[in-house]
Amino acid sequence: MNEMIEQLKEALQISPNNLPLRLHLADVLLKENELSEASEQFSEILRRQNGNIKALTGLSEVYFRQQKYSAAIILFEQLQHDGALTFDAKIKFIRCLLKEHSVGQAKELYMQVLREQPNFRDTDIDAVLRATGNEAGADPDMLLEELSQPGNKYFMEKPSMKFADVGGMKQLKNEISLKIIQPLKNPAMYKAFGKKIGGGILMYGPPGCGKTFIAKATAGEIDAKFISLGLHDILDMWVGSSEKNLHEVFQAARKNTPCVLFIDEVDALGASRSDMRQSAMRQIINQFLAELDGVKDTNEGVLILAATNAPWSVDSAFRRPGRFDRVIFVAPPDEEGRKDILLSVLKDKPAENIDAGQIAKLTQGYSGADLKAIIDIATEFKLEESLNKGVLQPITQKDITKAIKEHRATTGEWFATARNYALYANETGLYNEILQYLNIKK
Ligand SMILES: Nc1ncnc2c1ncn2[C@@H]1O[C@H](COP(=O)(O)OP(=O)(O)OP(=O)(O)O)[C@@H](O)[C@H]1O
Numbered sequence: 001m002n003e004m005i006e007q008l009k010e011a012l013q014i015s016p017n018n019l020p021l022r023l024h025l026a027d028v029l030l031k032e033n034e035l036s037e038a039s040e041q042f043s044e045i046l047r048r049q050n051g052n053i054k055a056l057t058g059l060s061e062v063y064f065r066q067q068k069y070s071a072a073i074i075l076f077e078q079l080q081h082d083g084a085l086t087f088d089a090k091i092k093f094i095r096c097l098l099k100e101h102s103v104g105q106a107k108e109l110y111m112q113v114l115r116e117q118p119n120f121r122d123t124d125i126d127a128v129l130r131a132t133g134n135e136a137g138a139d140p141d142m143l144l145e146e147l148s149q150p151g152n153k154y155f156m157e158k159p160s161m162k163f164a165d166v167g168g169m170k171q172l173k174n175e176i177s178l179k180i181i182q183p184l185k186n187p188a189m190y191k192a193f194g195k196k197i198g199g200g201i202l203m204y205g206p207p208g209c210g211k212t213f214i215a216k217a218t219a220g221e222i223d224a225k226f227i228s229l230g231l232h233d234i235l236d237m238w239v240g241s242s243e244k245n246l247h248e249v250f251q252a253a254r255k256n257t258p259c260v261l262f263i264d265e266v267d268a269l270g271a272s273r274s275d276m277r278q279s280a281m282r283q284i285i286n287q288f289l290a291e292l293d294g295v296k297d298t299n300e301g302v303l304i305l306a307a308t309n310a311p312w313s314v315d316s317a318f319r320r321p322g323r324f325d326r327v328i329f330v331a332p333p334d335e336e337g338r339k340d341i342l343l344s345v346l347k348d349k350p351a352e353n354i355d356a357g358q359i360a361k362l363t364q365g366y367s368g369a370d371l372k373a374i375i376d377i378a379t380e381f382k383l384e385e386s387l388n389k390g391v392l393q394p395i396t397q398k399d400i401t402k403a404i405k406e407h408r409a410t411t412g413e414w415f416a417t418a419r420n421y422a423l424y425a426n427e428t429g430l431y432n433e434i435l436q437y438l439n440i441k442k
């Protein structure tokens with residue numbers, strides 16, 4: 001085999017422009033698992049012929065095997081765009097997306113795969129995207145059916161990410177641990193101190209600052225399942241039968257303990273909403289409260305976290321003791337948090353001499369999602385350069401500072417609104433944390 005590789009290389013020296021020959025060499029190298037050499041050859045082909053499908057496919061396979069998932073994703077996306085994803089590449093694409101926690105995109109693609117080949121099974125992917133949640137009784141056809149429902153009402157997964165993957169947020173991690181993780185782990189201890197178990201945490205704040213992210217990590221942290229429920233979706237779909245379906249989602253969580261039930265957009269259940277009759281909305285709210293209180297069925301083992309961007313629209317009944325009795329402001333990350341986030345986002349990427357502290361200084365007001373966007377932009381610069389040069393170019397400090405200029409912080413708009421509520425509608429002191437954050441003394 002080695003001999004064959006040598007011969008191919010010799011032949012290439014004589015006719016370096018022979019792309020099919022180079023492609024053949026690259027394929028042989030890949031087959032022999034000579035990843036870095038294969039990478040060089042595929043990149044060289046791309047340098048000579050931008051967008052060569054076979055080379056893109058080969059290079060994506062190399063990156064996949066080298067566990068460079070985010071780089072592989074960029075190539076898969078290009079192939080997808082060109083309509084050139086093979087079945088095998090789709091499966092690998094899904095795996096990369098799951099590694100990078102892009103569950104929504106992974107789910108969409110998996111549904112496409114299952115439509116193409118209804119009998120296809122991948123236990124690893126099923127384990128993460130499984131909709132029934134019940135390992136022994138998981139019915140693969142259920143999975144397809146469940147996932148394919150237009151805007152399916154809830155989505156269950158088993159996240160692998162942990163608190164350590166979440167940058168910063170020390171205080172919030174602490175609160176979640178004390179309020180909902182420890183009671184689950186040490187119920188006797190809490191009972192001994194006469195502390196009632198139950199209730200949830202309501203997180204609020206500007207978009208992209210990690211509310212959903214930390215909810216998912218909470219599930220990963222305790223090896224629990226994770227159900228995410230966007231209330232807006234429910235209301236759009238379920239007018240008339242919302243109560244019944246709300247009950248179903250809570251039952252799904254109760255049947256799959258331990259389970260983190262993440263309720264997003266709780267502001268959707270606002271009695272003042274005009275797009276639904278008041279009395280109908282009141283009934284849904286009452287049903288929701290009954291589920292939260294565990295009136296008919298116990299919520300033991302169900303950890304409830306909720307989030308909103310508009311806490312001022314959340315029904316005040318939700319905040320009574322035993323319900324969302326902890327309301328926490330999830331601020332944009334501070335300098336130390338930003339540094340942590342950067343380090344965690346850069347963890348699996350080729351990067352060189354990055355001074356994360358310096359970048360953190362330059363990104364006041366940036367959300368976690370903004371920081372991730374910056375690194376994505378820098379990655380794109382680098383990938384393009386790598387493909388052109390034929391060798392992997394690590395991300396440098398300069399790329400990131402350049403990327404910062406291309407992506408501005410997105411949290412300002414939210415604060416413009418929040419500030420007014422904090423100044424003029426803060427009777428209960430609910431928004432003191434916002435005032436504190438904005439450095440406003442009242
Ligand atoms: N603390 C963090 N550590 C690492 N990454 C983070 C952190 N915060 C946010 N991110 C990144 O930003 C993305 C967006 O965060 P997330 O979806 O949790 O925000 P959110 O607060 O739920 O926003 P929204 O209000 O729009 O729902 C995450 O998927 C993650 O990639």
Ligand SMILES: [Mg+2]
Nearest residue numbers: 211212264307
């Ligand atoms: Mg969110």
